[in-house]
Amino acid sequence: MTNSDVYITGMGLIAPSGFGGSDYIASLAERDPNFTHWPEDQHPPRASAMLGVSSVYPVEKYFTDRQLRLADRAMAMAMCAVGSALEDAGIGEIDCADDVATIFGSMRSEHSSTQRFSLPFLMGKPKSLNAAQFPMIARNVACGQVAMNLGLRGMSSMECSGPLASLGAIARGYDLVRRGRAPMAIVGGVETLSKFSVNQSRHLYQQYLQGERPDFFAGAGGTLVPSEGCSMLILESAEHAERRGATPYARIVGSTAGRLGRDQDGASAAGFLTRLLDTNIDARQAWKDIAFISASNSGCATTASLLELEMLRSIYDKYDVAPPVTAARSWIGEAESVASSLQVQVAANAFRTGSVPATRSTAAQAAVGINVVRQALAVKPSSALVTGFDEARNYVFLRLAQVAK
Amino acid sequence: MSQSRRVVVTGIGAVSPFGIGAELFWNSLLGGLSAIRPVESFDASAYRGKVAAEVPSSVSQDASLAARYGNPQEKATLYATIAAQEALQDAGLPLVFASEARAGCAIGTLCSGAHNLEKYGRAFVYDDGALPEGGGPPDSIVVSYQLNHLTGHFNLTGPSTLISTACASSTDAIGFAFDAIRNGDCDTMLAGGGDIIGEVVHGGFNAVFSITTSKARPFDRERDGFAIGEGGAFIVMESLDSAVARNARIYGEVLGYGLSNSAYHLTSTSKTGEGEGLAIRRAMAEAQLEPSQIAYINAHGTATSANDSTETNSIHAIFGDHAENLYVSSIKPMIGHCMGAAGIFEAISTILTVHHDQVPPTINTAGNEAGMRFKLVKDKAVKAPVQYALSESFGFAGACSCVVIGKYKHDQLGN
Numbered sequence: 056m057t058n059s060d061v062y063i064t065g066m067g068l069i070a071p072s073g074f075g076g077s078d079y080i081a082s083l084a085e086r087d088p089n090f091t092h093w094p095e096d097q098h099p100p101r102a103s104a105m106l107g108v109s110s111v112y113p114v115e116k117y118f119t120d121r122q123l124r125l126a127d128r129a130m131a132m133a134m135c136a137v138g139s140a141l142e143d144a145g146i147g148e149i150d151c152a153d154d155v156a157t158i159f160g161s162m163r164s165e166h167s168s169t170q171r172f173s174l175p176f177l178m179g180k181p182k183s184l185n186a187a188q189f190p191m192i193a194r195n196v197a198c199g200q201v202a203m204n205l206g207l208r209g210m211s212s213m214e215c216s217g218p219l220a221s222l223g224a225i226a227r228g229y230d231l232v233r234r235g236r237a238p239m240a241i242v243g244g245v246e247t248l249s250k251f252s253v254n255q256s257r258h259l260y261q262q263y264l265q266g267e268r269p270d271f272f273a274g275a276g277g278t279l280v281p282s283e284g285c286s287m288l289i290l291e292s293a294e295h296a297e298r299r300g301a302t303p304y305a306r307i308v309g310s311t312a313g314r315l316g317r318d319q320d321g322a323s324a325a326g327f328l329t330r331l332l333d334t335n336i337d338a339r340q341a342w343k344d345i346a347f348i349s350a351s352n353s354g355c356a357t358t359a360s361l362l363e364l365e366m367l368r369s370i371y372d373k374y375d376v377a378p379p380v381t382a383a384r385s386w387i388g389e390a391e392s393v394a395s396s397l398q399v400q401v402a403a404n405a406f407r408t409g410s411v412p413a414t415r416s417t418a419a420q421a422a423v424g425i426n427v428v429r430q431a432l433a434v435k436p437s438s439a440l441v442t443g444f445d446e447a448r449n450y451v452f453l454r455l456a457q458v459a460k
Numbered sequence: 461m462s463q464s465r466r467v468v469v470t471g472i473g474a475v476s477p478f479g480i481g482a483e484l485f486w487n488s489l490l491g492g493l494s495a496i497r498p499v500e501s502f503d504a505s506a507y508r509g510k511v512a513a514e515v516p517s518s519v520s521q522d523a524s525l526a527a528r529y530g531n532p533q534e535k536a537t538l539y540a541t542i543a544a545q546e547a548l549q550d551a552g553l554p555l556v557f558a559s560e561a562r563a564g565c566a567i568g569t570l571c572s573g574a575h576n577l578e579k580y581g582r583a584f585v586y587d588d589g590a591l592p593e594g595g596g597p598p599d600s601i602v603v604s605y606q607l608n609h610l611t612g613h614f615n616l617t618g619p620s621t622l623i624s625t626a627c628a629s630s631t632d633a634i635g636f637a638f639d640a641i642r643n644g645d646c647d648t649m650l651a652g653g654g655d656i657i658g659e660v661v662h663g664g665f666n667a668v669f670s671i672t673t674s675k676a677r678p679f680d681r682e683r684d685g686f687a688i689g690e691g692g693a694f695i696v697m698e699s700l701d702s703a704v705a706r707n708a709r710i711y712g713e714v715l716g717y718g719l720s721n722s723a724y725h726l727t728s729t730s731k732t733g734e735g736e737g738l739a740i741r742r743a744m745a746e747a748q749l750e751p752s753q754i755a756y757i758n759a760h761g762t763a764t765s766a767n768d769s770t771e772t773n774s775i776h777a778i779f780g781d782h783a784e785n786l787y788v789s790s791i792k793p794m795i796g797h798c799m800g801a802a803g804i805f806e807a808i809s810t811i812l813t814v815h816h817d818q819v820p821p822t823i824n825t826a827g828n829e830a831g832m833r834f835k836l837v838k839d840k841a842v843k844a845p846v847q848y849a850l851s852e853s854f855g856f857a858g859a860c861s862c863v864v865i866g867k868y869k870h871d872q873l874g875n
Contacts, residue, residue: 319617
């Protein structure tokens with residue numbers, strides 16, 4: 056079995072501050088994140104609580120009026136972000152539609168449509184259930200809509216393993232392309248907010264919504280800004296990308312995923328760090344080569360953020376390096392799987408722009424030993440690391456490297 | 461697959477509509493029993509379809525049961541945990557792995573959390589969005605709850621995922637687990653999932669005329685849909701090296717899987733079966749098998765008018781004249797359509813078919829599907845040599861998934 060190099064060749068993002076491809080993503084750190092006040096009638100957890108609502112994306116470009124009537128926001132956002140990513144990759148007509156993989160991730164994008172479909176039932180009128188809204192309770196409808204719109208019949212799946220689901224989807228797409236099961240994969244994450252899911256955020260993140268402002272890379276305090284959007288990437292085999300003259304951003308060279316055991320934490324688990332090194336298997340690169348880290352820090356001292364800080368410090372100590380770290384969630388909020396996918400986009404984009412964007416809302420006093428990117432950082436990276444942790448102690452890591460000239 | 465690690469099945473567990481236990485599940489299938497009855501867990505009088513295959517109340521209402529399985533606050537997760545534990549015990553593996561063991565987990569589910577979600581939905585409508593009593597913790601309505609409970613309960617630290625590709629979910633999960641082992645990411649994976657009957661989903665399928673008003677009759681011209689089923693099922697998948705090293709019993713070998721999207725319609729299968737057939741072709745290519753080597757197909761066989769004709773077309777297109785030699789059956793008339801967990805129940809049935817050379821029947825059917833040329837096993841189980849078999853799953857949004865199971869030969873000595 057021969058392994059192919061896997062290139063990232065396109066990216067599209069819908070976030071509270073706008074919509075677009077790599078240029079938009081490169082500008083995120085400079086933009087107003089466009090967070091809005093948590094609506095008064097939705098029980099804001101505190102007076103200054105904010106939300107990140109994504110409302111600008113060109114649905115009319117990708118949907119007919121009839122399709123739009125039958126689509127929910129996850130479907131609409133996914134198609135727009137995929138369309139943007141394909142344009143970013145310079146792909147017009149897809150030449151291998153029967154083999155293009157579609158692997159998406161989401162934590163809970165179905166909640167909005169499930170609540171909408173269920174409403175007659177919840178109000179005691181089960182005979183009024185709207186059959187046309189029923190498909191939207193399936194979590195994979197956004198993935199299916201994209202496949203249908205573009206005629207893509209390759210390997211198709213939907214990971215729903217929490218906020219890291221999109222990193223899992225990217226890792227699976229990487230594996231499918233690497234092993235020759237797909238010449239191209241469309242991967243990423245989508246999340247939607249509605250009144251119901253905002254209320255759910257209030258309960259789900261209750262303990263993390265009390266701070267006055269996000270404090271990225273602080274060891275305590277901070278707050279989350281629940282958010283939504285869609286982040287999609289185009290992965291291609293080197294052969295496919297080169298054949299069509301694509302200009303890749305970076306290549307994915309390794310991934311690893313798992314969960315910290317009962318007796319492990321981010322710092323102490325020697326076995327865990329050994330597994331972390333698995334990400335180097337394909338790269339054959341040393342830790343000292345990592346130019347920067349795109350981290351999952353949420354701006355709040357969540358279990359996940361604290362584990363990640365422990366892990367970063369242990370890497371620094373073990374390998375005597377201190378790569379600068381930036382946080383995608385500081386620009387778009389806690390958009391769950393969207394933010395995780397954006398971490399990869401930001402890392403890949405830095406290989407082309409030569410700049411790592413600055414983290415917003417950085418804690419005045421960052422956690423001990425953490426080298427935070429506070430101002431845009433000029434880099435010539437040969438390698439970068441994407442790290443993801445969640446509240447259930449799951450982790451996913453991806454290694455990116457520059458494309459050989 | 462010559463350069464890849466081989467993947468075998470060493471443990472099986474099930475909580476089915478027949479009750480707890482893989483042996484009970486299998487014997488009930490061979491006996492042609494049906495667990496489909498009038499719905500008990502909610503008032504179905506408002507719907508034209510009023511039947512389902514529910515886990516017996518002696519299991520679902522046993523308050524003491526949850527405490528023995530880590531006290532999950534969600535029913536599908538409870539069924540999944542019970543089934544996973546049975547599978548681990550059956551495989552002779554520990555119930556709590558060492559963190560360094562890096563055992564993983566791949567779950568497929570559709571409706572996990574649906575009961576709690578209904579309670580949160582009602583609280584949102586009627587109680588100003590307060591936390592509902594008996595609705596479980598807030599994370600129990602996020603589908604990843606099932607995954608996080610299982611990985612925590614059994615201390616699974618390897619690659620893990622929860623896949624939700626509608627009714628193809630847990631077949632897809634087997635594929636994920638297959639890759640994880642084959643690629644050398646880990647030696648042991650639990651693959652499967654738990655699912656439940658929720659009134660919203662029953663009402664939804666009723667609204668699209670997919671719930672039968674009488675009996676599920678796959679591949680029968682009089683068919684009128686399925687009954688929803690529920691439960692949890694898991695298999696232990698293991699590298700052959702690991703299984704041989706610990707002298708484990710091997711039920712069969714997972715030889716490959718295939719996925720596709722039919723890219724046709726959000727709820728309907730395609731007319732030609734071409735997109736669905738891509739998953740089958742990919743699975744066989746992965747397994748390095750020719751169509752003529754397949755002896756049995758566990759069909760998706762939902763008894764809906766669209767699925768069964770599509771599936772028939774795809775089987776005929778791929779297998780050609782060999783279709784006449786193919787045994788085919790659907791177990792959905794016996795356990796209902798277990799949604800995201802349907803695939804793992806059917807994969808287990810397929811594995812046991814290969815292991816025992818016994819094909820479970822498709823009950824209730826006249827077997828008179830238009831143009832059907834394969835050997836639909838009706839009424840009673842048949843004994844037949846089955847070296848290689850397929851299990852097929854199709855879901856909403858074009859999701860198609862298929863796995864290939866092969867008989868493990870005792871004279872094989874690993875890689």
